[in-house]
Amino acid sequence: MENFIVSARKYRPSAFSTVVGQDSITVTLKNAIKNNHLAHAYLFCGPRGVGKTSCARIFAKTINCSNISSDFEACNECESCKAFNENRSYNIHELDAASNNSVDDIRTLIDQVRIPPQIGSYSIYIIDEVHMLSASAFNAFLKTLEEPPAHAIFVLATTEKHKILPTILSRCQIFDFNRIKVDDAVKHLQNIAQKESVNIDEEALNVIAQKADGAMRDALSIFDQIVSFSGKEITFENVIQNLNVLDYDYYFKIVDASLEGKVTDVLVMLNEIFEKGFDGHHFVGGLSGHIRDVLVGKDPATIQLMEVSDSVKQKYIEQAKKCPVDFLYESLKILNQCDIGYKSSQNPRLLIELSLIQLSQIIESKKKGTSLKKNTKKLLKIIVEGREDLPAQTKASNPVSQQAPSNGNGQVKVEPTEPKIQTGVSRNAYTPTVSIKQALKTGIQRPKTISKPNYQEKEKVDLVAVSENIPLNQAQAFKQLKEFVQIKGKSDRIRLALTVNQPEVIDNKVILKVSNPLQGDDINGVRVELQNHLRRVFSNKEIELETKMSQTKTTKRVFTDTDRFNYLCKKNPVLGVLKQKLSLDFE
Template structure:
């Protein structure tokens, strides 16, 4: 029976041209060989399974080849190449730093470096997982790494460059290996499947490449696993079953059901997913990635960012046409919150179900919000236009009454009565000519008549009534509106004293509030934004800014709360503090 060799070893790259996804690095190394610009130390770093050690071996084999080809690849025919291929070369030395990480191991290596090569021009020392060396071993290696013999070249490989001492990094040429792209991995897997006479779908290969997460060695290991499970004929269903990967059709169906507001269908599909044994957190992450791909599919320029096959990519583009950008943004926000709170949730399944219900209600919520916003704009327009129409109506009524008096003394009484009726009609809607929203809705949004000459009552009912009164932006009106703000917003006595202790100063578009002490400044700062927005709406000036200024004038001590009063009395009579402490008294 023939011994089985895993694909990761059987199809390991043996030339620069067979290295997958690292074209920039292989080109640089070949140019260095071509121009004879070989450094004495190299550092290959990057994720697992991307070809670091393979590139080091190919590089070592090529620089010792006596018959380098025109494209600067090893010939595989000379004695050096044959010795390397048969694992009997004495010019290439590999050291595993994970198990040889002491100072004594490095000293042995230093003694070995002095021996010149028997075949070829260079002795190459490949040290894998070099970050595992101890600090003492690194320090012992420094001098040799900086000034090795002319025939010695060091190639260090690591997955964790940040653990290597900066003094080591400064002595090496550093090459950063990239993760293998999904497209490159799929092409390489297709080539291997063809050589192994395996029939497999492109979508299945795409799933394998995504599962490998950029590591070619992992992709080949998964490929061998799938072949053992399914044989020579592999389908997409076989791959997702063996790898326990959720079919992306579920994601498409969930998004379509959410767009139509079908909460029941979404919950039923979620139950099917759980019954198949999939992890809830994995599902949330997969749905988030799916919606991200749908968002990417909205623009022709970003479609290339999707790492899926062409047939699946078209499905994303079709679904993107049915989804609005606002829906996708809101869905990503909801799923991100679910992802964050999943581990701390006492009932993770309920959390996912609530998130999916929110997804299904996004469209309906947008419609209700738009309708409510439209109605609010109409009502606000009625209020504003009603206030503007009132002065004109009042002036018309006054002019008509004056003309009637001049024309005939005998007709003065009825004309005056008529003028009074016209003027008084503006008062019929309430205090200050305010508009009743209920009446406006019943009468079909008719503009009410308003009397601006009526007295504004001391008690303010709502903020809309305060805003309805058109006033000038000066000190007197600002001080009056500060009082209105306190009453309408229901602020505490401390805020009332802080705002009204001194009259405000109005400079350009700034309202400067003078306070007697820093505590009053803190009270005002607590409501500053709310007060600023209130004044902007009242005076219809978006540039109004509120500032506080500490008054330099000496003021008498003001008592604010029960605690302040008690502290004040304690200063006069310290026995009160002892009495409170002894009997554990407190304020009611």
């Protein structure tokens, strides 16, 4: 049984022509070899898995080849190429800076640089993950990097260019590697699948390339994983099942349902997504990316920005024709707000559901000329009450629809009822009312004749009807004032205004004493409420409230010097005798 070699190693590029997605860099390096313009130091930087180390090895192999081809590729036949291919070359040295990052390691490298090559013209030193070198090691490396021997060439590779000292960067030619495009990754995977006799859909390869996020090595690792899972016959369903990727059909269905305003269908699909174990935050990001692709699919000039297969691209174009631009802009805005508030939300699922409901109301709001905020009532109606096309048995269970007959215009007719007289003294008695939710559903409107009570016209407002009169006294009235403040949760100002002074009770009149006009205004603000409270407690509809300014006795204040001296003389008569004998006077 042969040893298995992962595709990332088995199909590692061995020539410039096999490097994927880095044409500008490979052309530059080949031209440098062609014109014999080789620098003494190169820096290859970029994301993981894009070919930095592979290009460094190919470059080192090519410049030492004794029979370079016409397109400036290594021949793979000379002694230098054979030694490189068999991993026994003494001209190419690789150093892992992650584990050799001290000053002593750099000193060893400096001593090694002095030795000329035995075969070929150059000694190439490839230092991988060079940003892991310590600051002392970088400083020790500066002089050799700037003025190495004529036969020495340094190729530094890193994924974090910002961590390298500027003094190192200034001594190197810098090559920035790009992420592998989805199309380039798909083509490369198709070639490998053909060599491995694997039958795989183009859509499945597209998912693998997108999952790799621009790293060819990651794409090859995922490809090996899928082959182990599905064998030689791989379908799109196998890939999304193994990689736990949400099927893009869900995004198409959610957008279609949102265009038609089908809130229930959208919420049901969201529940299916959660039941399959997908993360809500990833779903929001995926839906945002989907709507972005639909937006760029509306213009032929931007269709090329979509990194999807041709068959899927056609689906985006068809859906883009059905989606108004305003709908797409508003959807992106809503989903962006959902993405921002997801991590700080205490109920992330509800946040996503509300965002999807808003998406479903965009078209209807545009038709009615209202904003989404003004359409909140209908959103609540759909969430709480259910869909408008409820079954008959569900509608029959609604108490409003049972009790209130229709007037023939689709609205519920409400019969006027006589007010009931409350004769008890309980404060927790229940008075049946129509809720806001029922009013929104049935269309009940508030009568125009009802207005807010006017505190200045207390004789016109009597909210409590009673049938008997119970006499009250001062102690009972003062007790009920305290209880009123506690039950109703009034402010400290009102509590002081009502309880700082004992009230006067004359027959059925309660006189509240206030110390200043401000307290009088505070009491007038709750006069009707307090008066009805006392009427309810004492079952006495004749109780009336009045306010009275309390008067405080004041003594004459001493202002003149004579008055002050006379006041002191009352305390100590000796002062008057002393003033007379010394003939003193006030200045």
